[in-house]
Amino acid sequence: MSTAAMLDTHPSSATLDRDALARAIDACLACSQTCTACADACLAEPDVSEMVRCIRDDLDCADVCQATARILTRQTAGDPHLTRAVLEACIQACSTCAASCGEHREHHEHCRICADVCEACGQACRAVLHGL
Amino acid sequence: MSTAAMLDTHPSSATLDRDALARAIDACLACSQTCTACADACLAEPDVSEMVRCIRDDLDCADVCQATARILTRQTAGDPHLTRAVLEACIQACSTCAASCGEHREHHEHCRICADVCEACGQACRAVLHGL
Amino acid sequence: MSTAAMLDTHPSSATLDRDALARAIDACLACSQTCTACADACLAEPDVSEMVRCIRDDLDCADVCQATARILTRQTAGDPHLTRAVLEACIQACSTCAASCGEHREHHEHCRICADVCEACGQACRAVLHGL
Amino acid sequence: MSTAAMLDTHPSSATLDRDALARAIDACLACSQTCTACADACLAEPDVSEMVRCIRDDLDCADVCQATARILTRQTAGDPHLTRAVLEACIQACSTCAASCGEHREHHEHCRICADVCEACGQACRAVLHGL
Numbered sequence: 001m002s003t004a005a006m007l008d009t010h011p012s013s014a015t016l017d018r019d020a021l022a023r024a025i026d027a028c029l030a031c032s033q034t035c036t037a038c039a040d041a042c043l044a045e046p047d048v049s050e051m052v053r054c055i056r057d058d059l060d061c062a063d064v065c066q067a068t069a070r071i072l073t074r075q076t077a078g079d080p081h082l083t084r085a086v087l088e089a090c091i092q093a094c095s096t097c098a099a100s101c102g103e104h105r106e107h108h109e110h111c112r113i114c115a116d117v118c119e120a121c122g123q124a125c126r127a128v129l130h131g132l
Numbered sequence: 133m134s135t136a137a138m139l140d141t142h143p144s145s146a147t148l149d150r151d152a153l154a155r156a157i158d159a160c161l162a163c164s165q166t167c168t169a170c171a172d173a174c175l176a177e178p179d180v181s182e183m184v185r186c187i188r189d190d191l192d193c194a195d196v197c198q199a200t201a202r203i204l205t206r207q208t209a210g211d212p213h214l215t216r217a218v219l220e221a222c223i224q225a226c227s228t229c230a231a232s233c234g235e236h237r238e239h240h241e242h243c244r245i246c247a248d249v250c251e252a253c254g255q256a257c258r259a260v261l262h263g264l
Numbered sequence: 265m266s267t268a269a270m271l272d273t274h275p276s277s278a279t280l281d282r283d284a285l286a287r288a289i290d291a292c293l294a295c296s297q298t299c300t301a302c303a304d305a306c307l308a309e310p311d312v313s314e315m316v317r318c319i320r321d322d323l324d325c326a327d328v329c330q331a332t333a334r335i336l337t338r339q340t341a342g343d344p345h346l347t348r349a350v351l352e353a354c355i356q357a358c359s360t361c362a363a364s365c366g367e368h369r370e371h372h373e374h375c376r377i378c379a380d381v382c383e384a385c386g387q388a389c390r391a392v393l394h395g396l
Numbered sequence: 397m398s399t400a401a402m403l404d405t406h407p408s409s410a411t412l413d414r415d416a417l418a419r420a421i422d423a424c425l426a427c428s429q430t431c432t433a434c435a436d437a438c439l440a441e442p443d444v445s446e447m448v449r450c451i452r453d454d455l456d457c458a459d460v461c462q463a464t465a466r467i468l469t470r471q472t473a474g475d476p477h478l479t480r481a482v483l484e485a486c487i488q489a490c491s492t493c494a495a496s497c498g499e500h501r502e503h504h505e506h507c508r509i510c511a512d513v514c515e516a517c518g519q520a521c522r523a524v525l526h527g528l
Contacts, residue, residue, distance in 0.1 A: 001397075001425075001426050001429065002426060002429075002430050002509055002513055003429055003430075003433070005509055006429075006430055006433035006434070006437070006506060006509060006510075007433070009437060009504075009505040009506035009509065010433075010436070010437045010440060010506070011437060011440045011441055011442075012440050025429065029397075029425050029429060030397050030398060033397065033398075033399055033402075033421065033425060033465065033469060034398050034399075034402055036465075036466050036469045036470070037399070037402035037403070037406075037469050037470075038402070039323075040320070040406070040469065040470040040471060040472050041402070041405060041406045041407060041471075041472075043316055043319060043320065043472050044316070044406060044407045044408050044471070044472040044473075045407055046407075048312055048313050048316065049312050049313065052208060052209055052307055052308070052312065053209040055307060056206060056208050056209045056210055056304070056307065057209075057210075057211065059202075059206065059303075059323075060202075060203050060206065060210065060211075060214060062466075063198075063199040063202050063203060064199055064203070064214075064218065066195075066199070066462065067195040067196055067198070067199040069429065069432075070191075070192075070195050070432050070458075071192050071195060071196070073429060073432045073433050073436065074188060074191065074192065074432070074433075074436040075436060075437075075440070076184060076188050076436050076437075076439050076440040077184055077185040077188045077189075077440075078188055078189075078192065079189065079192075079224075079228040081224055081228065082192055082196075082221070082224050082225055082228050085217075085220055085221040085224040085225075086196065086221045086225075088217055088220070088221070089214070089217040089218045089220070089221040092211075092213055092214050092217040093214055093217075093218075096211040096213065096214050108405075109405040110402060110405035110406070113398055113401055113402060113405065114402075117398055133265075133293075133294050133297065134294060134297075134298050134377055134381055135297055135298075135301070137377055138297075138298055138301035138302070138305070138374060138377060138378075139301070141305060141372075141373040141374040141377065142301075142304070142305045142308060142374070143305060143308045143309055143310075144308050157297065161265075161293050161297060162265050162266060165265065165266075165267055165270075165289065165293060165333065165337060166266050166267075166270055168333075168334050168337045168338070169267070169270035169271070169274075169337050169338075170270070171455075172274070172337065172338040172339060172340050172452070173270070173273060173274045173275060173339075173340075175340050175448055175451060175452065176274060176275045176276050176339070176340040176341075176448070177275055178275075180444055180445050180448065181444050181445065184439055184440070184444065187439060188436070188439065191435075191455075194334075198330065201297065201300075202300050202326075205297060205300045205301050205304065206300070206301075206304040207304060207305075207308070208304050208305075208307050208308040209308075240273075241273040242270060242273040242274070245266055245269055245270060245273065246270075249266055316472060316473055317473040320470060320472050320473045320474060321473075321474075321475065323466075323470065324466075324467050324470065324474065324475075324478060327462075327463040327466050327467060328463055328467070328478075328482065330459075330463070331459040331460055331462070331463040334455075334456075334459050335456050335459060335460070338452060338455065338456065340448060340452050341448055341449040341452045341453075342452060342453075342456065343453065343456075343488075343492040345488055345492065346456055346460075346485070346488050346489055346492050349481075349484055349485040349488040349489075350460065350485045350489075352481055352484070352485070353478070353481040353482045353484070353485040356475075356477055356478050356481040357478055357481075357482075360475040360477065360478050
């Protein structure tokens with residue numbers, strides 16, 4: 001990922017900590033990808049009817065993380081109130097999905113990885129939120 | 133749009149007011165489209181350097197409204213805490229963008245329409261939030 | 265939807281037929297929303313294990329239609345080769361999803377509506393493609 | 397990124413080369429992020445009116461790469477015709493954007509990086525397309 005390198009090329013200097021921001025953007029992208037993959041793997045499981053809540057939470061988390069990655073990426077003339085509200089939604093989405101996937105971590109490896117990636121994303125978003 | 137018809141076909145009965153939900157989903161889709169169009173029209177204006185904040189807020193609002201439309205559309209096994217956090221982020225995005233576009237409503241018709249569509253979307257989201 | 269009104273406010277004159285373009289954008293947004301709703305309704309059906317292919321095709325079609333709506337919305341300095349390739353991908357996504365949902369149109373009303381909306385979206389995209 | 401690890405956890409065995417697929421998914425995510433950042437950096441440049449085409453192509457490429465990453469991520473019950481059409485659209489988006497950004501590679505470092513990331517993404521997509 002060229003996230004950190006791109007932040008360095010922006011004509012304005014960043015108002016937020018560069019490294020924390022790059023980590024959060026990369027975590028959101030990884031989380032969106034992992035949740036999309038987990039929803040898809042759950043759908044192919046023989047016990048798919050047990051995985052319905054997990055699939056739902058994966059799909060929501062993928063959408064919120066994707067929007068958050070884009071908004072955090074933009075450094076030009078943004079509104080800190082919006083950054084804050086989007087980070088709070090993303091932290092909630094990651095927490096909800098980590099709990100759902102966590103219930104299946106013993107018998108589905110994709111759910112174990114997904115729960116861990118969601119938790120890491122929530123933490124990376126919290127670090128940016130605290131610096132706002 | 134077949135939003136309301138699709139809500140009626142869901143195997144579970146909706147926990148939220150069907151009409152308020154359909155109005156908010158349609159408002160989010162209209163707002164996402166209008167903000168994408170406004171960012172693009174601003175980009176083609178001779179005074180583009182005056183429109184930078186407006187373009188930024190349009191792009192953010194389009195992304196948040198798109199994610200919100202998807203999450204509100206899903207009726208299966210969701211988390212009300214996430215619905216609430218996403219609605220709050222969407223209301224903030226609409227408010228931020230309505231203010232930016234509103235500053236240009238006298239000289240750019242696309243900004244006038246966009247500010248009005250953002251305000252309507254914020255209101256439709258607030259109606260769902262109050263019913264949670 | 266303010267799609268047609270926004271096309272009229274763009275500082276450049278459209279190179280494509282305004283009405284065909286507005287119809288295709290609105291059809292893509294309706295199709296993306298309907299496919300998201302259909303995937304979610306399928307997930308809540310007692311026979312979810314029979315609906316796996318339908319859910320997959322719904323999710324793909326929602327993503328392609330959403331990207332297509334954005335690209336068709338933009339009128340500033342675009343590349344007709346990209347418009348063409350994206351329309352072709354969208355027509356394929358609609359055709360694939362209409363076929364999957366169509367197999368369930370007798371016993372799931374959401375699949376019947378979704379198949380019809382996908383077909384209408386494919387036709388609206390074909391009309392823009394022919395005018396390129 | 398846990399892309400490759402997630403592909404390994406899918407209950408079905410992949411029909412495409414696992415490493416080529418993981419590389420293309422990661423390249424699409426990196427390209428979507430980089431194009432979003434490049435559009436934003438261009439918007440903050442003093443010569444923004446010279447960057448209009450570049451911004452437009454960045455926005456389109458970000459949207460197409462994002463949809464492509466999601467569709468390539470899904471391994472359950474997909475349609476190879478859709479995978480092919482989406483890869484072709486993504487290759488076109490990357491080629492269009494690499495050309496636009498490439499024109500500014502001498503004076504804007506974000507455009508240089510973005511052009512290189514677009515080219516790498518196009519190549520990674522071509523590798524998957526050839527294996528279909």
